[in-house]
Amino acid sequence: MIVRIELNQLEKRSNDYFYNDTPFNGEAYDHRDNQLYQVYEITDGIITGSRDYGALQAEGMIKIDYDLLNSGEYFDYEMNQLPYYFQGQPFTGIAYEYRFGFVLAEAIFINSWLVEYISFFADGTGRLKRYEKNDIDITETTGDREWYLEWENNAYKRIESRYLDYAGTAHSGNIKLYFNEQKQIKQVIIKDDYAYVSLLVPRDDLGLDFKTFDDLLAKQDIFADNLSIWSIEDSLFNQWLDRGLLNQVKQLELYHTNVQPLTITKMQQLQSLQQLKISEWKIDENDKPLFIKQQKQRFLELASALFLLKESCSIDVILEDDDENIFEKYLPDDLKQQLT
Numbered sequence: 001m002i003v004r005i006e007l008n009q010l011e012k013r014s015n016d017y018f019y020n021d022t023p024f025n026g027e028a029y030d031h032r033d034n035q036l037y038q039v040y041e042i043t044d045g046i047i048t049g050s051r052d053y054g055a056l057q058a059e060g061m062i063k064i065d066y067d068l069l070n071s072g073e074y075f076d077y078e079m080n081q082l083p084y085y086f087q088g089q090p091f092t093g094i095a096y097e098y099r100f101g102f103v104l105a106e107a108i109f110i111n112s113w114l115v116e117y118i119s120f121f122a123d124g125t126g127r128l129k130r131y132e133k134n135d136i137d138i139t140e141t142t143g144d145r146e147w148y149l150e151w152e153n154n155a156y157k158r159i160e161s162r163y164l165d166y167a168g169t170a171h172s173g174n175i176k177l178y179f180n181e182q183k184q185i186k187q188v189i190i191k192d193d194y195a196y197v198s199l200l201v202p203r204d205d206l207g208l209d210f211k212t213f214d215d216l217l218a219k220q221d222i223f224a225d226n227l228s229i230w231s232i233e234d235s236l237f238n239q240w241l242d243r244g245l246l247n248q249v250k251q252l253e254l255y256h257t258n259v260q261p262l263t264i265t266k267m268q269q270l271q272s273l274q275q276l277k278i279s280e281w282k283i284d285e286n287d288k289p290l291f292i293k294q295q296k297q298r299f300l301e302l303a304s305a306l307f308l309l310k311e312s313c314s315i316d317v318i319l320e321d322d323d324e325n326i327f328e329k330y331l332p333d334d335l336k337q338q339l340t
Helices: 213-217 234-242 261-269 289-313
Strands: 004-006 011-013 016-019 026-032 035-043 046-051 062-065 084-086 093-099 102-110 113-120 128-135 143-152 155-165 173-179 185-192 223-230 251-255 275-279 316-320
Touching: 016 046, 026 093, 234 261, 261 275, 261 289, 275 289, 289 316
Parallel strands: 004 026, 062 093, 185 223, 223 251, 251 275, 275 316
Antiparallel strands: 004 102, 011 016, 026 035, 035 046, 035 062, 093 102, 102 113, 113 128, 128 143, 143 155, 155 173, 173 185
């Protein structure tokens, strides 16, 4: 981790730079008159290199303090952000923010829109706090790609990869991952085309030892004991089962997924599983009769599969419809009589 500090916070002794009487190691940002002038790379108090940009690099852009920007009055829901202006004009350039003498954040804007952002804990440790990247397609012919990474207590807390397809090829997708303090996934949300959002880390300098979702899944015991899975397709969930990725999970929630009853039966192989909770969409009586019939049939099949899992593995099972536990409600009468 690189400590990033304002140059004026360092004490210069001869040609060496000190911070709190210690030779400084890191990068010192020299900004004058609200503009970044130079970034010095310092090792053991001695300048070993310099460049005219910070953590984010963009050639030929104006580099100003964040305080000089003004945000627009109205949130743009299509772009999903506020526009930013400098001297009354849509801002294109890099903005820098400082706190307690340390670099807090850097942000690249193109024509008023945020396209890349990186922030640090302003405590002298150099630890990352947040990274965001937006590949915005203003022509609406290929699609927008977005990444969001968040750290807490020196560990990644949240990662998102999103692709919104404008070309009509059904490749839109979204992965959201939430982690516990042991860097295990405690919640995963996978929507639409998984392949198009499998890249999780768009830069090589964020201190993560993986790039793609497959890289992450290759880690041992990557899923937490208490795991929530949202929106996953049955085929992908089966792949995880076959690879043994869920073998250590003790409490599992499947929230609005497409996991099939036969897959529920297959979960008998999860020796550590103690509780399985399935949350389904509540039946809307205003829907078409055929759709309501299909939903009720799914509830019946899920309840039957859960009963078999409960009886064979002594697992606590819950089937919810957003409001209440409907496990016994949809269990066939002959199986209800066997409940212990």
